[in-house]
Amino acid sequence: MKHVIIGNGIAGVCAAEAIRILDATADITMIGDETFPPYSRPMISHVLDGSQPHSKLPIRSDHFYDELKITPLLGQRASAIDVDNKQVHLADGTRVNFERLLIATGADPRPLKAEGLDLKNIFYMRTQDHVKQQVAALDGARRAVVLGGGLVGFKAAYGLLKRGLEVTMLITSGYPLSMQVDQTAGHMILDELVHHGLKVEVGVSACAFEGNGSVQVAVTDAGTRLPCDMVIVGKGVLPARTFIPKDRIDLDLGVVVDDHLQTSAPDIYAAGDVAESVDIARACRWVNALWPEAASQGRVAGLNMAGRPVAYPGSLSRNVMRVFGLDVLTVGNANPQEDAGCRVVETGGADKKYYRHLVLKDDILVGVVMINRIEQGGVLRSLIENRIPIRLPPEILITPGFNFGRLLS
Amino acid sequence: MKQVVVHPERCVGCMQCMLACATAHSRSLTLFAAVQETPQPKPRIHVGAGRFNEGFPNRCRHCDPAPCQMACLAGAIYRRDSMDTVMINPDRCINCASCAMACPYGVIRFHEDPLGPVGHAIAVKCDNCSARVAKGQVPACVEVCKAGALTYEEMDAAMRRKTRTVARSMSVDTDPPAIPAGVALLKSIKQSELQLSGS
Ligand SMILES: Cc1cc2nc3c(=O)[nH]c(=O)nc-3n(C[C@H](O)[C@H](O)[C@H](O)COP(=O)(O)OP(=O)(O)OC[C@H]3O[C@@H](n4cnc5c(N)ncnc54)[C@H](O)[C@@H]3O)c2cc1C
Ligand code: SF4
Ligand code: SF4
Numbered sequence: 131m132k133h134v135i136i137g138n139g140i141a142g143v144c145a146a147e148a149i150r151i152l153d154a155t156a157d158i159t160m161i162g163d164e165t166f167p168p169y170s171r172p173m174i175s176h177v178l179d180g181s182q183p184h185s186k187l188p189i190r191s192d193h194f195y196d197e198l199k200i201t202p203l204l205g206q207r208a209s210a211i212d213v214d215n216k217q218v219h220l221a222d223g224t225r226v227n228f229e230r231l232l233i234a235t236g237a238d239p240r241p242l243k244a245e246g247l248d249l250k251n252i253f254y255m256r257t258q259d260h261v262k263q264q265v266a267a268l269d270g271a272r273r274a275v276v277l278g279g280g281l282v283g284f285k286a287a288y289g290l291l292k293r294g295l296e297v298t299m300l301i302t303s304g305y306p307l308s309m310q311v312d313q314t315a316g317h318m319i320l321d322e323l324v325h326h327g328l329k330v331e332v333g334v335s336a337c338a339f340e341g342n343g344s345v346q347v348a349v350t351d352a353g354t355r356l357p358c359d360m361v362i363v364g365k366g367v368l369p370a371r372t373f374i375p376k377d378r379i380d381l382d383l384g385v386v387v388d389d390h391l392q393t394s395a396p397d398i399y400a401a402g403d404v405a406e407s408v409d410i411a412r413a414c415r416w417v418n419a420l421w422p423e424a425a426s427q428g429r430v431a432g433l434n435m436a437g438r439p440v441a442y443p444g445s446l447s448r449n450v451m452r453v454f455g456l457d458v459l460t461v462g463n464a465n466p467q468e469d470a471g472c473r474v475v476e477t478g479g480a481d482k483k484y485y486r487h488l489v490l491k492d493d494i495l496v497g498v499v500m501i502n503r504i505e506q507g508g509v510l511r512s513l514i515e516n517r518i519p520i521r522l523p524p525e526i527l528i529t530p531g532f533n534f535g536r537l538l539s
Numbered sequence: 540m541k542q543v544v545v546h547p548e549r550c551v552g553c554m555q556c557m558l559a560c561a562t563a564h565s566r567s568l569t570l571f572a573a574v575q576e577t578p579q580p581k582p583r584i585h586v587g588a589g590r591f592n593e594g595f596p597n598r599c600r601h602c603d604p605a606p607c608q609m610a611c612l613a614g615a616i617y618r619r620d621s622m623d624t625v626m627i628n629p630d631r632c633i634n635c636a637s638c639a640m641a642c643p644y645g646v647i648r649f650h651e652d653p654l655g656p657v658g659h660a661i662a663v664k665c666d667n668c669s670a671r672v673a674k675g676q677v678p679a680c681v682e683v684c685k686a687g688a689l690t691y692e693e694m695d696a697a698m699r700r701k702t703r704t705v706a707r708s709m710s711v712d713t714d715p716p717a718i719p720a721g722v723a724l725l726k727s728i729k730q731s732e733l734q735l736s737g738s
Contacts, residue, residue, distance in 0.1 A: 189614030533587035535595025
């Protein structure tokens with residue numbers, strides 16, 4: 131069997147490993163844009179904040195491709211898929227034949243539309259190379275502007291604050307991480323960041339940058355001019371799917387997959403940040419661009435490609451963040467629509483340094499936000515993921531002493 | 540291969556296993572010296588209170604495949620096949636707690652550990668007492684548990700025994716499930732205390 135995997139992020143890597151477990155002799159080719167050994171993408175934010183060296187990013191051996199007998203085709207992007215002839219086209223004109231194909235191309239930063247983007251020291255934050263440049267730019271930098279209050283914008287602002295810079299964050303919603311957490315938790319996070327020196331401007335973005343070679347001023351769409359030595363753009367990501375023929379493979383925001391992670395085209399699978407599966411908590415199609423989902427989707431796709439049918443139960447949005455003195459954990463749908471018929475149970479709050487926010491639909495848990503004492507978060511995640519009807523009063527789930535044992539007996 | 544088997548119904552909540560575990564994961568390996576170490580060694584088995592305040596010993600199940608391993612952002616979690624044990628590499632862990640969200644049993648804790656890097660909190664959990672087992676000892680929690688709530692046995696044997704106990708409890712006129720008399724007494728005292736206190 132000839133397997134081709136486009137993308138050498140965690141989804142592609144886990145798929146290759148799964149194929150190899152089931153089939154020692156299959157032909158595996160990996161096409162990847164980045165030439166660096168397989169590495170932890172989330173960890174680039176730890177390199178930015180100075181808590182981890184760049185050298186610790188790789189998460190597989192330097193000989194990963196050799197050890198798994200994979201043919202690597204690195205350093206260029208796939209430019210097209212010929213579904214009928216089962217071929218992948220590369221930018222340099224090469225054509226690669228496949229019998230089974232995995233699209234694991236991840237996501238690219240959502241591009242910003244603004245003037246002056248070609249100035250130095252304006253960065254996106256997605257790759258090890260980006261963070262290398264960011265760290266180099268820290269030298270002599272005093273002030274930074276971060277665009278976006280989502281996961282990446284938040285991590286960028288946090289990292290730069292930890293490096294001692296004066297950071298201004300521009301967010302369009304009222305508080306950071308508004309997709310992940312509810313309002314109470316959002317304000318607790320915001321207060322913690324502000325307490326550590328973050329300046330926040332809500333409801334604005336940047337429309338232009340000025341400087342003499344390097345960026346010196348960010349101009350907001352409210353007309354404010356913010357002096358700065360560097361800018362990080364973290365306004366979300368878009369699935370990397372522009373090379374996929376949309377008349378042959380169903381695309382929505384991401385590449386639509388079925389419960390075996392196969393696309394609408396036979397023998398072509400998708401996994402990771404590029405794939406759109408079903409969100410368990412929201413019960414609709416959704417792209418959950420997250421590391422644990424990418425890893426397990428990669429594994430499941432690989433098993434299916436190698437001939438062992440394995441169903442994928444769906445994905446969940448979930449996150450853990452450490453924000454100075456706060457530990458924040460969120461799973462599922464923290465902000466249900468008013469009319470969704472959900473019930474919310476809460477305890478704690480800003481003055482307690484402890485907060486719990488559970489969202490239930492009938493007796494099924496669909497969302498959780500926890501601040502501090504997050505060790506039992508996985509138990510709650512498992513209840514959401516497996517849609518286990520909650521027979522206990524939900525108040526028990528929000529007490530500090532809650533543990534797995536309480537679910538039994 | 541032998542494994543630690545938990546029998547929650549026998550747990551009296553004495554927490555001796557927690558002390559023994561902390562000691563087994565200290566630098567000095569004796570209780571007396573361990574309490575004076577910095578950082579303080581901490582247990583990797585956690586006796587929480589169940590719904591009726593009964594003891595519930597909770598420890599890593601060394602799942603296969605392990606959800607924590609799949610979720611680890613730093614590639615710090617791996618399986619040591621020879622011991623059927625899921626391990627965390629303290630030098631790779633970045634303390635991101637992604638594993639806490641993945642573990643369905645809530646058995647991972649985050650703190651500085653005597654066996655980890657100095658001055659850094661990391662993820663810590665049961666390692667099946669690899670160091671003790673390598674020396675031919677049984678895991679510390681099993682050794683100290685006098686209620687029979689933790690045993691160290693071949694998984695097959697444990698499964699067979701559990702099936703027998705369940706079968707027995709479902710048919711009349713046979714032996715009651717094998718909970719020692721003392722344990723049953725302690726449990727009923729705890730239950731009645733609870734009822735008295737009105738919760
Ligand atoms: C700063 C940051 C922090 C994060 N923090 C967290 C976190 O705390 N928790 C969490 O769960 N997730 C986090 N994430 C998200 C996580 O990193 C992603 O979900 C995960 O890396 C997705 O893996 P993937 O394999 O699907 O895609 P990717 O890692 O994006 O890999 C895809 C690869 O394919 C390549 N590629 C793309 N198009 C082509 C093409 N046409 N041809 C060839 N190659 C191509 C790309 O260059 C890339 O190397 C974070 C991400 C960032 C950027
Ligand atoms: S830590 Fe939790 S998820 Fe990981 S192996 Fe142990 S029980 Fe399983
Ligand atoms: S806390 Fe450590 S072991 Fe847990 S997921 Fe993060 S890096 Fe991995």
